[in-house]
Amino acid sequence: MSGEQELGITESKEHSPGEWYAEVVQKAGLADYAPMGGFIVTKPRGYAVWERIQNHLDGWFKETGVQNSYFPMFIPESFLEREKDIVEGFDPEVAWVTHGGHEELEERLAVRPTSESIIAPFMADWTRSHRDLPLRLNQWCSVVRWEATETKPFFRTKEFLWQEGHTAHTDEDGAWDETMTRLEQYKRLYEEVMAMPVMEGRKPEHDKFPGAHTTTTVEALMPDGKSVQGGTSHYLGTSFAEAFDITYADENEEDNVAHTTSWGLSWRAMGALIMTHSDDQGLVLPPAVAPTQVVIVPIWQEDTKDEVQEYAADLAVDLEDAGVRVELDDRDHRNPGFKYNEHELNGVPLRVEVGPHEVEDDEATLVHRPDGETETVSREGIGDTASEHLDTVHAKLYASAEETLEGEIREADSREEILGTIGQHGGYVKCGWCGDEDCEDPIKDAIAAEIVMVPLDRDEEPVHDECAICGDDAEETAYFAKSY
Amino acid sequence: MSGEQELGITESKEHSPGEWYAEVVQKAGLADYAPMGGFIVTKPRGYAVWERIQNHLDGWFKETGVQNSYFPMFIPESFLEREKDIVEGFDPEVAWVTHGGHEELEERLAVRPTSESIIAPFMADWTRSHRDLPLRLNQWCSVVRWEATETKPFFRTKEFLWQEGHTAHTDEDGAWDETMTRLEQYKRLYEEVMAMPVMEGRKPEHDKFPGAHTTTTVEALMPDGKSVQGGTSHYLGTSFAEAFDITYADENEEDNVAHTTSWGLSWRAMGALIMTHSDDQGLVLPPAVAPTQVVIVPIWQEDTKDEVQEYAADLAVDLEDAGVRVELDDRDHRNPGFKYNEHELNGVPLRVEVGPHEVEDDEATLVHRPDGETETVSREGIGDTASEHLDTVHAKLYASAEETLEGEIREADSREEILGTIGQHGGYVKCGWCGDEDCEDPIKDAIAAEIVMVPLDRDEEPVHDECAICGDDAEETAYFAKSY
Ligand SMILES: [Zn+2]
Ligand SMILES: [Zn+2]
Numbered sequence: 001m002s003g004e005q006e007l008g009i010t011e012s013k014e015h016s017p018g019e020w021y022a023e024v025v026q027k028a029g030l031a032d033y034a035p036m037g038g039f040i041v042t043k044p045r046g047y048a049v050w051e052r053i054q055n056h057l058d059g060w061f062k063e064t065g066v067q068n069s070y071f072p073m074f075i076p077e078s079f080l081e082r083e084k085d086i087v088e089g090f091d092p093e094v095a096w097v098t099h100g101g102h103e104e105l106e107e108r109l110a111v112r113p114t115s116e117s118i119i120a121p122f123m124a125d126w127t128r129s130h131r132d133l134p135l136r137l138n139q140w141c142s143v144v145r146w147e148a149t150e151t152k153p154f155f156r157t158k159e160f161l162w163q164e165g166h167t168a169h170t171d172e173d174g175a176w177d178e179t180m181t182r183l184e185q186y187k188r189l190y191e192e193v194m195a196m197p198v199m200e201g202r203k204p205e206h207d208k209f210p211g212a213h214t215t216t217t218v219e220a221l222m223p224d225g226k227s228v229q230g231g232t233s234h235y236l237g238t239s240f241a242e243a244f245d246i247t248y249a250d251e252n253e254e255d256n257v258a259h260t261t262s263w264g265l266s267w268r269a270m271g272a273l274i275m276t277h278s279d280d281q282g283l284v285l286p287p288a289v290a291p292t293q294v295v296i297v298p299i300w301q302e303d304t305k306d307e308v309q310e311y312a313a314d315l316a317v318d319l320e321d322a323g324v325r326v327e328l329d330d331r332d333h334r335n336p337g338f339k340y341n342e343h344e345l346n347g348v349p350l351r352v353e354v355g356p357h358e359v360e361d362d363e364a365t366l367v368h369r370p371d372g373e374t375e376t377v378s379r380e381g382i383g384d385t386a387s388e389h390l391d392t393v394h395a396k397l398y399a400s401a402e403e404t405l406e407g408e409i410r411e412a413d414s415r416e417e418i419l420g421t422i423g424q425h426g427g428y429v430k431c432g433w434c435g436d437e438d439c440e441d442p443i444k445d446a447i448a449a450e451i452v453m454v455p456l457d458r459d460e461e462p463v464h465d466e467c468a469i470c471g472d473d474a475e476e477t478a479y480f481a482k483s484y
Numbered sequence: 485m486s487g488e489q490e491l492g493i494t495e496s497k498e499h500s501p502g503e504w505y506a507e508v509v510q511k512a513g514l515a516d517y518a519p520m521g522g523f524i525v526t527k528p529r530g531y532a533v534w535e536r537i538q539n540h541l542d543g544w545f546k547e548t549g550v551q552n553s554y555f556p557m558f559i560p561e562s563f564l565e566r567e568k569d570i571v572e573g574f575d576p577e578v579a580w581v582t583h584g585g586h587e588e589l590e591e592r593l594a595v596r597p598t599s600e601s602i603i604a605p606f607m608a609d610w611t612r613s614h615r616d617l618p619l620r621l622n623q624w625c626s627v628v629r630w631e632a633t634e635t636k637p638f639f640r641t642k643e644f645l646w647q648e649g650h651t652a653h654t655d656e657d658g659a660w661d662e663t664m665t666r667l668e669q670y671k672r673l674y675e676e677v678m679a680m681p682v683m684e685g686r687k688p689e690h691d692k693f694p695g696a697h698t699t700t701t702v703e704a705l706m707p708d709g710k711s712v713q714g715g716t717s718h719y720l721g722t723s724f725a726e727a728f729d730i731t732y733a734d735e736n737e738e739d740n741v742a743h744t745t746s747w748g749l750s751w752r753a754m755g756a757l758i759m760t761h762s763d764d765q766g767l768v769l770p771p772a773v774a775p776t777q778v779v780i781v782p783i784w785q786e787d788t789k790d791e792v793q794e795y796a797a798d799l800a801v802d803l804e805d806a807g808v809r810v811e812l813d814d815r816d817h818r819n820p821g822f823k824y825n826e827h828e829l830n831g832v833p834l835r836v837e838v839g840p841h842e843v844e845d846d847e848a849t850l851v852h853r854p855d856g857e858t859e860t861v862s863r864e865g866i867g868d869t870a871s872e873h874l875d876t877v878h879a880k881l882y883a884s885a886e887e888t889l890e891g892e893i894r895e896a897d898s899r900e901e902i903l904g905t906i907g908q909h910g911g912y913v914k915c916g917w918c919g920d921e922d923c924e925d926p927i928k929d930a931i932a933a934e935i936v937m938v939p940l941d942r943d944e945e946p947v948h949d950e951c952a953i954c955g956d957d958a959e960e961t962a963y964f965a966k967s968y
Contacts, residue, residue: 032606034556035563036593041606044551044621051552067528068535072518072643073557073595073626074579079519093585095558097595100630100642101577109520111557111581111595122516122525137528142557142625146584158584159556333615 007345009282017224021275022153028283028346030274031153038151038158042267045346046154048291050161050270054140056193056288057163057265060185066136066165073141074109075118083117086211086243093146095158111144116262119166120244127258130170130250134178138165154271155228155484162266168246168258172237175259179235182263183216186231189265194273195286195397196220197405198230199428201453201479206437209262213237219452219479220272221405225426227452227481228272233263268484277370277397283347284370286397287390293325294386295348299336299355311359315352315382322383324390344369349393350386368393370400409479413468415442418480422449428481432464432474439469443480451478491829493766501708505759506637512767512830514758515637522635522642526751529830530638532775534645534754538624540677540772541647541749544669550620550649557625558593559602567601570695570727577630579642595628600746603650604728611742614654614734618662622649638755639712639968646750652730652742656721659743663719666747667700670715673749678757679770679881680704681889682714683912685937685963690921693746697721703936703963704756705889709910711936711965712756717747752968761854761881767831768854770881771874777809778870779832783820783839795843799836799866806867808874828853833877834870852877854884893963899926899953902964906933912965916948916958923953927964935962 009027011020025031030046033039042050058068074097084091092113098105112118119137127135140163149156165182169175183200190196203215212234220230241247241258250256277284287293296316300308312328319326327348329339336353343351351367358364362379366389377385408427412418421429422443433439433451444450454476462474493511495504509515514530517523526534542552558581568575576597582589596602603621611619624647633640649666653659667684674680687699696718704714725731725742734740761768771777780800784792796812803810811832813823820837827835835851842848846863850873861869892911896902905913906927917923917935928934938960946958 032609034602035605036556036558036560039556039558041556042554044553047553048551050554067532069528069531070526070534070626070645072520072523072525073628074520074523074643076520095581095593096583097579098582099580099592101632108583109579118518121519125516142554144557148585159558161554 007341009280009345013223013278013280017275018152020280024274024278024283025153028278030283033151033153038148040151040153040157042161045291046270049273049285049289050267052289052291053189053193053269054163057185057189058140060188061138061165064181064185065134066138066167068139069137070139070141071112071115071118071122073112075112075115077108077110079117079121080110082243083211086239095144095146112141113143113145114264115139115141115143115164116166116240120240120246120260123166123168123260124244124246127168127246127248130248130256133248133258134167134169134174136165136167136178138163152271154267154274160266160268162264165261165263167261168241169260170248170250170256170258172259175237175261176235178261179214179216179233179263182261183218183231183233186218186233186263186265189269190218190220190230191398193286193288194269195288195394195401196273196276197398197402199405199453199479200456202456202458203232204437204440204451204454204478205435206440207451209234211236211239213239216456217453219481220276221408221427221481222272222275222484223404224275225408225422225482227428227483228268229452229483230269230272231263231265234261236260236262276401278347279370281341282345284397285347285349286394287349288394290347290349291325292327292343292346292348293390294319294327294350294352295339295343296326296328296352296354297336297339297343298328298330299353301356304356304359307359308354308356312354315354315364315379318382319386322387324383324386350389352386368396370396411463413464413466415469418443418449418468419446422480422482423447426482428452428479430463430477430479431468432462432466433476433478434467434470434472435475436467436470436472439467440478442469447482449480449482452481452483453479491825493764493829497707497762497764501759502636504764508758508762508767509637512762514767517635517637522632524635524637524641526645529775530754533757533769533773534751536773536775537673537677537753538647541669541673542624544672545622545649548665548669549618550622550651552623553621554623554625555596555599555602555606557596559596559599561592561594563601563605564594566727570723579628579630596625597627597629598748599623599625599627599648600650600724604724604730604744607650607652607744608728608730611652611730611732614732614740617732617742618651618653618658620649620651620662622647636755638751638758644750644752646748649745649747651745652725653744654732654734654740654742656743659721659745660719662745663698663700663717663747666745667702667715667717670702670717670747670749673753674702674704674714675882677770677772678753678760679772679878679885680757680760681882681886683889683937683963684940686940686942687716688921688924688935688938688962689919690924691935693718695720695723697723700940701937703965704760705892705911705965706756706759706968707888708759709892709906709966711912711967712752713936713967714753714756715747715749718745720744720746760885762831763854765825766829768881769831769833770878771833772878774831774833775809776811776827776830776832777874778803778811778834778836779823779827780810780812780836780838781820781823781827782812782814783837785840788840788843791843792838792840796838799838799848799863802866803836803870806871808867808870834873836870852880854880895947897948897950897952902927902933902952903930906964906966907931910966912936912963914947914961914963915952916946916950917960917962918951918954918956919959920951920954920956923951924962926953931966933964933966936965936967937963
């Protein structure tokens with residue numbers, strides 16, 4: 001059944017990135033398609049990557065005062081309506097529960113598309129005094145949005161896993177600091193854990209989270225030239241707090257309205273990770289998220305089998321003792337070449353080959369997954385050596401992604417140049433922008449590119465004095481790109 | 485608003501255990517009621533306890549070959565129907581999603597009540613050869629069962645958090661070992677982490693998980709004399725594998741049917757924990773699950789404030805360095821008495837009091853939450869000392885629960901004696917049983933007690949030769965109890 005021809009990747013990342021991505025996800029054992037369109041099954045290797053993303057982020061959240069909690073997965077329709085009344089533009093497509101058991105419900109329940117409308121009333125309830133603030137809640141959960149688009153594992157699915165943070169603060173400074181703390185943690189996750197550079201920015205006014213004062217974003221560039229919104233952190237101002245009555249008594253016992261934030265990162269981050277680093281041999285994972293960091297493949301003939309296997313097993317123990325996630329692939333029924341291909345497909349960052357030569361010389365041969373670079377190293381101190389090589393693999397992945405990003409930010413000062421540059425190269429095009437949504441339309445209509453961000457700093461001078469589209473005075477710099 | 489009279493527990497554990505439990509859950513900040521009946525909000529302190537339960541169990545699962553994964557929260561009606569056809573007695577009351585966005589769905593989707601019917605087809609798909617086995621999957625998720633009963637946080641809620649493990653093996657021995665491995669891990673969780681003794685047993689044939697060959701259980705006795713099913717581990721035989729076509733090619737390339745298991749533990753474990761150890765002062769938590777293990781309360785007058793606060797802060801650093809989860813309660817606007825009450829309510833296992841005397845003598849006064857035992861100890865080595873005292877607190881909690889359990893297993897050899905003993909004392913009554921469900925009915929009808937378990941070992945001689953109800957030959961020992 002699982003013959004070798006089925007194992008390898010057949011699509012090309014360069015020429016058919018969509019098909020290639022789908023093939024890597026399935027063949028590297030990350031996810032499968034569920035029987036219902038729009039849903040996927042996250043397989044053990046995929047889930048293990050997600051767990052590592054979670055663990056890093058969750059640790060940082062907790063170090064910075066966030067408390068995890070869990071709110072119901074259902075939201076009464078009247079609660080969602082309340083949010084719709086408050087928040088212009090909020091009209092999510094949701095899955096509706098209408099029956100419980102054999103009975104029709106009196107009120108329909110939405111499967112949460114996001115939890116503001118069920119969390120905010122409790123935040124109001126728990127906030128009495130200024131001493132109750134800041135209140136920082138987070139939950140890791142799944143949410144459902146009934147969008148009828150083609151399924152792309154981790155990028156576009158009706159159900160997806162994410163975390164959503166919701167916080168309340170006494171004033172704007174506190175809430176704004178919070179917004180930026182989470183944005184920086186998302187950036188750190190991409191850079192330190194996922195080996196991906198990202199750009200920080202704001203969403204333009206017309207593309208903010210409904211009801212938000214400011215939506216900040218980290219944007220990651222994919223190899224096909226499209227931008228991925230990698231995580232968003234919203235400063236909500238007082239709009240949600242006013243609507244849901246999140247108020248507190250200050251030190252003078254006077255009532256004040258809190259300032260709130262929300263911030264979220266989904267398994268789309270994992271999709272971006274897979275797409276960025278992987279290649280035509282399959283999955284490539286940075287060591288920090290790789291379930292297996294090092295695989296040891298013993299190479300032997302009958303007459304050297306015992307000594308090689310023993311040596312390999314000892315090496316595995318040393319690596320494990322050094323805190324490396326190591327797997328010894330001592331399967332008898334597979335040859336080394338098959339094993340190489342399989343572990344490359346599965347994205348193991350570092351391969352250790354040991355044969356009779358290595359045993360004789362007290363050495364090990366290390367092979368880096370991303371580029372095949374090979375080095376024979378001393379057996380002594382193999383734990384430290386392997387850790388250094390894993391750091392090198394991370395650095396290589398980051399450097400490669402950074403190089404791509406740096407070459408893909410271009411300037412333009414006319415509509416034609418924007419269209420031409422994105423049409424030809426993809427990537428980001430920055431230009432002066434008057435701030436009017438109407439000036440995005442011709443680009444959107446022509447090539448489906450949009451303003452994915454503007455600079456975080458509202459006072460930053462625009463790159464050009466004039467709006468590249470209408471020629472009016474430019475208010476800020478717009479970053480146009482196609483996006484996922 | 486948050487006056488002191490609101491803080492304390494007003495109900496009595498002994499006299500009104502139901503009201504007392506509800507009050508502890510709310511006032512200790514574990515959970516709140518959601519606006520929809522049957523749903524709760526798990527607050528940070530409650531969720532932190534659940535996370536610690538998860539972390540222990542998840543670590544043990546992974547050490548023993550389990551891989552986490554994530555399957556869709558929705559199950560098409562036809563999939564559930566398929567399970568109904570196979571498994572007599574499987575007819576869960578579920579929440580039905582009938583609409584996505586503004587469209588009615590072609591097929592209704594159940595919000596998962598348990599995931600056998602969506603996981604098993606994938607297990608079939610992923611199992612080709614004997615080399616693919618054992619396949620051990622687990623997911624941590626929430627499930628929904630539309631049962632219309634009174635809400636009791638963590639015990640009875642329509643949505644609840646749990647883990648569900650699903651495994652496939654080549655033969656009965658492997659599957660049976662798996663079943664027992666998980667049961668032992670549940671037992672270990674209760675004993676080592678939650679400081680609760682449990683009894684291991686089997687569910688009687690008529691109360692097995694539908695479709696299972698054997699359902700094993702850990703049962704915990706609550707202070708009100710009722711038994712809680714604390715976790716179940718099912719050996720499913722080949723019934724699910726046959727129905728869902730989970731087959732594999734053995735070493736001779738011949739097709740075989742796999743043997744499967746499933747096992748689950750829900751946040752009901754947390755409910756049992758709260759109910760077992762807590763008291764009329766509020767929550768009591770074993771140190772292994774307590775979000776804060778040690779709270780330091782400085783006691784000072786104006787003239788000693790600086791030295792006491794400095795000393796307390798240094799102590800906190802020492803304890804933190806020793807790996808203790810410590811909180812320094814240096815709030816100025818609360819007096820020590822208020823703080824004692826609050827931390828007792830919130831279940832902090834160990835309180836450290838430091839005042840001018842402690843500073844002068846280089847000491848600290850430790851107070852155990854469960855029984856108020858107080859000891860003044862040397863400042864030197866406070867990290868080790870505190871850890872020892874935390875171990876003692878765990879041991880005290882365990883010993884107390886064990887003493888209760890041991891006194892609450894009684895024997896009876898007639899229907900009247902069963903009724904009288906449970907009626908008077910609660911707890912477990914063991915007796916000879918013929919194995920016929922009909923002999924459970926008169927007990928169930930009279931006092932709502934049932935056979936919560938029989939011994940694990942099928943060959944164990946029954947405690948009496950005759951069935952206590954009908955007088956026929958006894959096949960095994962039945963443990964009768966009221967249950968949650
Ligand atoms: Zn313009
Ligand atoms: Zn009988």
